[in-house]
Amino acid sequence: MKVLGVFDPANEIGEVTAGSVIFEVGSTGEEMFGIIQGSVELRMPDGRVFELGPDESFGEMAIVDSSPRSGTAVAIEDTMLAVINRSRFLFVVGETPTFALQVMTNMAEYLRQAH
Numbered sequence: 001m002k003v004l005g006v007f008d009p010a011n012e013i014g015e016v017t018a019g020s021v022i023f024e025v026g027s028t029g030e031e032m033f034g035i036i037q038g039s040v041e042l043r044m045p046d047g048r049v050f051e052l053g054p055d056e057s058f059g060e061m062a063i064v065d066s067s068p069r070s071g072t073a074v075a076i077e078d079t080m081l082a083v084i085n086r087s088r089f090l091f092v093v094g095e096t097p098t099f100a101l102q103v104m105t106n107m108a109e110y111l112r113q114a115h
Contacts, residue, residue, distance in 0.1 A: 012083045022073040022081070029062030029069050031085045032103075038079025044071045050113070051076070060103050061110075063089050 013036065016022060023029060025045055033040075034057045042050040042058055052058055062069050063086050084092070093100040 014081045014083055016075040016079050016081060018075055018077045018079075020075045022075060023059065023069050025070065025072045026068045028066075029059055031083050032057060032059040032063045032089060033073070034082040034084070036080040036082055038075060038077050038081075040079060040081075041074050041076050042071045043074060048113075050110075057103070057106055060107055064103070064107070 016038075022033065022040065025043075035052055035054050037054055039051060039053045040058065042052065044050075058073055059069070061067060063084075093103075
């Protein structure tokens with residue numbers, strides 16, 4: 001899901017090279033990511049693969065409920081990521097209800113595709 005302008009509150013911007021693992025399934029997560037430039041694959045344990053590009057986000061579920069990561073995220077080209085940690089996420093959700101709605105919509109889309 002495209003989330004235009006949502007990465008302005010990022011705590012940091014990170015660059016990852018093609019082939020880099022951003023996080024692995026089962027790992028703990030305290031941050032979500034937004035793709036500024038490049039692309040990322042989310043590889044699920046059941047073999048499904050989702051390709052995400054600029055203005056899309058991932059990693060929201062772990063930050064919302066502190067659950068282990070449900071998939072592995074891998075940069076498939078050199079990628080620039082916005083990183084939003086849990087405390088910044090909670091602040092932005094309180095200040096910008098549309099941000100919360102975008103995150104919930106994104107999570108709902110992943111859940112629909114899972115079933």
